[in-house]
Amino acid sequence: MKQLIALALFLLAWDLSAQTRMINRNPEIEKMVNEVKAENLEQYVRDLVDFGTRHTLSGTQDGNRGIVPAQQYVLEKFRSFEADAGGRLSSEIDMFDIPGDGRRIPEDAEIGNVVATLKGTDPNDDRIFLISGHLDSRASDVMDAEIDAPGANDDGSGVAVVIEAARILSKMEFPATIIFMAVSGEEQGLIGAVHMAKKAKEEDWNIVAMLNNDMVGNSYSSETHIKDNTRVRVFSEGIPLLETEEMGNMRRYTNGENDSKSRQLARYIKEIGDRYVDQLEVKLIYRNDRFLRGGDHTPFAREGFTAIRMTEYNENYHYHHQDVRVEDGQQYGDLPELVDYEYLRKITAVNLATLASLAAAPSAPENVGIDVSRLVNTSTLKWEKPATGNPKGYYVLMRETDQSMWEKKFYTEDLELTVPYSKDNYFFAVQAVDEKGNESLAVFPRPLRR
Numbered sequence: 353m354k355q356l357i358a359l360a361l362f363l364l365a366w367d368l369s370a371q372t373r374m375i376n377r378n379p380e381i382e383k384m385v386n387e388v389k390a391e392n393l394e395q396y397v398r399d400l401v402d403f404g405t406r407h408t409l410s411g412t413q414d415g416n417r418g419i420v421p422a423q424q425y426v427l428e429k430f431r432s433f434e435a436d437a438g439g440r441l442s443s444e445i446d447m448f449d450i451p452g453d454g455r456r457i458p459e460d461a462e463i464g465n466v467v468a469t470l471k472g473t474d475p476n477d478d479r480i481f482l483i484s485g486h487l488d489s490r491a492s493d494v495m496d497a498e499i500d501a502p503g504a505n506d507d508g509s510g511v512a513v514v515i516e517a518a519r520i521l522s523k524m525e526f527p528a529t530i531i532f533m534a535v536s537g538e539e540q541g542l543i544g545a546v547h548m549a550k551k552a553k554e555e556d557w558n559i560v561a562m563l564n565n566d567m568v569g570n571s572y573s574s575e576t577h578i579k580d581n582t583r584v585r586v587f588s589e590g591i592p593l594l595e596t597e598e599m600g601n602m603r604r605y606t607n608g609e610n611d612s613k614s615r616q617l618a619r620y621i622k623e624i625g626d627r628y629v630d631q632l633e634v635k636l637i638y639r640n641d642r643f644l645r646g647g648d649h650t651p652f653a654r655e656g657f658t659a660i661r662m663t664e665y666n667e668n669y670h671y672h673h674q675d676v677r678v679e680d681g682q683q684y685g686d687l688p689e690l691v692d693y694e695y696l697r698k699i700t701a702v703n704l705a706t707l708a709s710l711a712a713a714p715s716a717p718e719n720v721g722i723d724v725s726r727l728v729n730t731s732t733l734k735w736e737k738p739a740t741g742n743p744k745g746y747y748v749l750m751r752e753t754d755q756s757m758w759e760k761k762f763y764t765e766d767l768e769l770t771v772p773y774s775k776d777n778y779f780f781a782v783q784a785v786d787e788k789g790n791e792s793l794a795v796f797p798r799p800l801r802r
Contacts, residue, residue, distance in 0.1 A: 377627055378789050380524075381708045385628050387520050388704060390697040396512035397569070397696075398688045399425060401504050406489040407497040408537045409461060419536060422487060423466050426534045429515050430468035437522040443468040448547050456494060456540040465544045466534040468518055472711070474527035477740040480552075481711050482531045482562045483517055483703060484545070484648055485510025486538035489686070492675045494539055499675060504688040505664075506672040507538065509569030513700045520704060526711035527741065528560075538566070538648055545648035553655040560793065561617050561710060562659035564649035568699045569691040573666035581695035583633045583665040584625075584702065587649075588618035589640040594656040602798065610638070610756075611779065611796040613658040619757055620793055621660065624709050625702040632698040635665065636756055658793075662699060713790035714741025720782045721800035722775060732770040733797055735782050741792075743784040749794055750778050758794070 400406065403422040410418035423445050430443035445464040452459040466487065472479070489503025490496075502508075511534045518532040537543025545564075552559055571581035590609050592599065603609055615638075622634040641647050641661055649659035668690075676685030683690075717735040733748050745765040749758040750773060758781070762771055771780075781794035 376789055378709070380788070381705050382628060384520050384524065384708055385701045385705050388516055388697050388701045390693040392516055392519070393509075393512045393696045393700060394688070394691070394693045396429075396515050397504050397508040397691055397693075400487075400508040400511060401502040401688045405491075405497065405499065405501040406487055406503050407501055408463060408488040408540045408543070409457075409497040411497075413498075419488060423464050423534075423536070426466040426487065426511065426515065430466065430518055430532065433468075433519050433522040437470065438525075440471045440473070440525070441468060441518075441522045442471070446548075450537070450543055450547075453541075457543070458495070463536045463543060463547070465536060465548060468522075468532040470518070470522055470526070470530040470532070472527050472529040473525045474740060477527045477529075477715070478558045479528035479711075479715060479740065480531055480557050480559045481528060481707050482533060482559055482652075483514055483565070483707060484533040484535060484562065485512070485514045485565045486536070486544065486648055487511055487534040488536045488539050488544075490539040490673060491685075492673060494673075502676065502686050502688065504686045504691050505569045506567045506686055507565070508688070509567060509691060509696055510565035512696065513565045513568060513703055516700050517704045517707065521707060524708070526708070528711040530707055530711055535648055542646065542648055542651055546651040549651040549655045549657065552652075552657065559652070559657045560715075562649055562652045562657055563621075563703055563706065564647055564659065564661045565699070565703065566647045566661060567663050567667065567672065569693070569696040570664045570668050570671065571666060571692040571695045572668055574668045574670045576666070578666050580666060581692050581698070582631055583635050584699050585635050585637045585663045585665050586618045586621050587637045587639050587641050587661040587663065588612070588614040589653055590615060590638060592656070593640065593650070593653045606796070606799065608796055611781070613793070614653065614660055616781065616794045616796065617658050618660050620710070620791075621662075621702065621706050622757065624706045628705040629698050629701045632702065634702065662703065664695070664699075709790050710793070712786070712788070713792045714738040714743040714784040714786055716792040716795050717746060717782050717784050720795040720797045722780060722797040723802070724775075724799040725802040729774045730770050730772050731775045731778070731780060732768065733780055733782055734768045734800060735795070736767065738784050738792065741784065742786060744787040745785055747783050747785055747791065749781045749783065753777065753779055
């Protein structure tokens, strides 16, 4: 009987085509996505560039130059959104001391992260979703705190994403909490992100997902001269940077090296991005970050949190980490007129839709497992209800082992489902879904023996 039910569910299973995803857009999230404005993003970027330099050690120069007034600008932006948040949005500059290391921090310094917290409406829901960009900028010499360092794309674009997301999301109510963060010290060694990740770990924050946006506004590559604003990269770790011996054993036992929590988050972002944002393809990059480089999501991954990095598909090395100048007819420097603001709008929309979907959805199912008590050509998955939220039902997700994305969804309102596919040939996961179609992150199953 279970097999007949499973077969019927198979016939009704979602085929994850772009057309199907568009049909299942949540109108509330779609409305928020449509509120993202390229002109707002451009204004934020140009305002940030007007501070001359935002080098981590630039302090305040000539009254309105340097990172300190730039921090105040972001704080004022966040606070301007508080009136529409009904008392749920609070903003601060989180100051902390950093000892000199004799290298990129020549002497002891005080550094600040600008943080806005949109408190969730459910007192029993302690989930936190975090979006970040780095406020600091640099030119050719990473230690030069005096020279102009516009930082329009690196990372004014990421901070603009955070500000615009805060503007729109702060008007809405979500059961979970969303934190918007503009960190300092990225160019000096991810200092602001390290501080925040350690603080979150020490205070036992339940960070479910961290979205780091770093260089998300350029659409033209140097050397290869590719002009393309239709793709964005999402970097996610396969083997967790913080992996216990038990986690490693389970990963090897289940061949789950492509199913880390960060990889599940990346898949989620791709599905949500494809669903809500037209003319933009989210590309999954199977690396924690670009080759031999790092970003502000890495300290969170090192503390065991689920974190990814979003970055433009084509980088232009003439524009970032360069003194502003023209040589042999080539413009150098990270200038605001070189940012593609329509591209930035689309990437902002992906971030916003992802945060809204996750913060509105139930938490993920608990104790997800796949029955391995006997050899059969069907697969039975079992799970328990989420810790928070009110799921209407659940999706059992399935993909072939050589595929990056989930290919089918089987819906059920039970806590168990058998599907007529062999666990030898497919990977599975389970996610919760509410009555509006908001889905939790997917959970890769552990082996269950009766």
